[in-house]
Amino acid sequence: MSHEHSQFHERLQAHDDVVINPSRNAPLTGLVNPARRHVLKGGLGLAALGFFAGGIGACRKVGTSPLLGFNSVPVQLDTNFDRVLLAQGYRAVPFFSWGDPVEPGAPAWKADASDDWQAQLKQAGDNHDGMNFFAFPGDDRRGLLVMNHEYVNPSLHPSGRIDQSRPRPLGEVRKEQAAHGVSIIEVKQAADGQWQRVMDSPYNRRISMLTPIRLAGPLAAHELMKTASDPRGLEVLGTLNNCATGVTPWGTFLTCEENWPNYFINRDQRDYAARVAHKRYGLACEGTSKNYAWETADPRFDATPHADQPYGGHVNEPNRFGWVVEIDPFDPQAQPIKRTAFGRFSRECAALSLGADGRMAFYSGDDARGEYLYKFVPSGRYDAADPQANRDLLDDGMLYVAQLAADGSGQWLALQHGQNGLSAEQGFASQAEVLVNARAAADHVGATPLDRPEWAAVHPQTREVYVTLTNNDERGDKQPVDKANPRPHNLHGQILRFQEQGNDPTATRFTWEIFLLAGEASGARGKDGKPVPANVTGTISGDLFSSPDGLAFDAAGRLWIQTDYDDREPAMHNMGCNQLLCADPVSREVRRFLVGPRGCEITGLAWSPDGRAMWANIQHPELSFPASDGKSRPRSTTLLITRVDGGVIGS
Ligand code: FEO
Ligand code: CA
Ligand code: CA
Ligand code: CA
16 A cells, blocks of 8 residues: 655645554443453453464465465354454554544544534544545655445434324434545554554544535536536535545545445426436335435435426435545545546446556446446546646546356456447437446447345455455346356355556556355355355465455555445354455455454454554444444544564564
8 A cells, every 4th residue: 555645745735743652542441341351360461453363263374275274263153242352462442433523623433323414524433434544745654544434324413213104303314424425534653653543633634424525527518417406516515435445656535436326206296206316226216215304304315306496306315426536635625526537336336557658547346236337437647857747637438347258258348438439329418428328338338237236355466356246146136147146145255356457557458357256155045045066166276255345455465355234143054143354366265354343344454564553344233343342433543563572574
């Protein structure tokens, strides 16, 4: 995760260096399950949660990969597992939790969730997701940790409930909107080597569903973007369902809008059926919007056309979500920008591949059953010597979608008006229609439906592209099995590996293979109760897991895999609670590094430049994590993970 920041040197402002270490605020014993404390007393005597690795079960070395230098941890099948279990020799502390103060004047989080929406606007959002570390130019011991807050949990409110059966109180809706988006926090390595937050840094910033965001690229000021609230079509209020991320070579952060359709409704059945921009993305059309019924308090989320209002009211509001949003973390005054040239879908991520000549590709999954893999290739090249020339590189380029052939070859099909049958007669009057309706355009050109494409990651040395297909329990019903999606009722997912022709990120041809099939567990049963056929030769060696989701390479080329598996019955398929694993891309050996508390998803990874600190997110834990006292409200939390001996993580 090294980034090019030198061009921002001159723009950095003086800042205050006061450091407060949250790991001293949060008790180091906070992650200890009280029931196990006695075990430790006579034994290890240290209570940072990483030390549990040696205390629970036997760690074992499962293979011989020279890349993987730790012993694997066992699965955790206990439905009450409320801690984090790490490989032996590692420790983790809670570093940044929902509600922690971010912006100046933010109040301390209230454990009864009574903070109002103005407080939440300045505090950490909920459901920490993708994140990146941006080192300060010339100072690897200082950085900005930038992370997404994907959505909110009912525990956001004192009642612990979100009641969609009646009009939502506006104060609750505003608090939910404030808890979406992005946090930017400054971090610094103290003299003792520990990473800490800089609590009063001028870079500390929240971006939410209430932050004005500029529209740029082909859709800026387009008719499809105009609403009663924004007749110019130039500025959107907010970003939401921020899932995974990307970084640019010029040191900006890309946040990706995933499940935005769930926040809107169009009750006009005839209009809905005819409006591809709504129907193909699955907006609600009766009852309330799928997630939070915001439209009952905030009319912006009611996309039913209103002929008596300018631009039909808010019928175009959903068109303004599903984009890549570029944020300059080093300029707290800079307005975030939605880059519409990327196209619109339920976008997971925007993983960068940078060629030696400065040409780029950004890879993105569209996470729904049978959706596609995309890449965006900017027309221009990155120029390290001319920072200003890079500022709007993301506004012009070509969007492609992947078509995989059974023989392991494939091609990137251009989603470009006038090419591949994307004509006015087919419903694509201009490139704007192609981009707003990217899914329909991809249908039209013959893209390959995949088993829920989530994150992509690009190998830092080989430029191979890895993509998680998390699972697809309907594969075999609506879409036939094929070489890339080989299992019917695929409960456990797979990871694909792509190599661009000539190792060129901008190539239009590639080869692909299945890197691994997850969860070839004997005896696994689908939701129909029938055994899942283990009919495909698994390429995996090492530890079992299900539903790969988050994916990231470290600088040495270790592939880190994060899982999002439904662990309500952890013992059902012997997968246990969700995990962080590490794979050797050459030998394909996979080793389990961390297990999270039950109910959580492990997501988001970032490293310090020296690879000796790693941050990982525990998203939507269900028990009382991180307090683990059986009483406290669970909080999505960023962990800081280090090796007890100070070594490089994973090595
Ligand atoms: Fe936000 Fe598909 O994960
Ligand atoms: Ca995900
Ligand atoms: Ca997922
Ligand atoms: Ca998720």
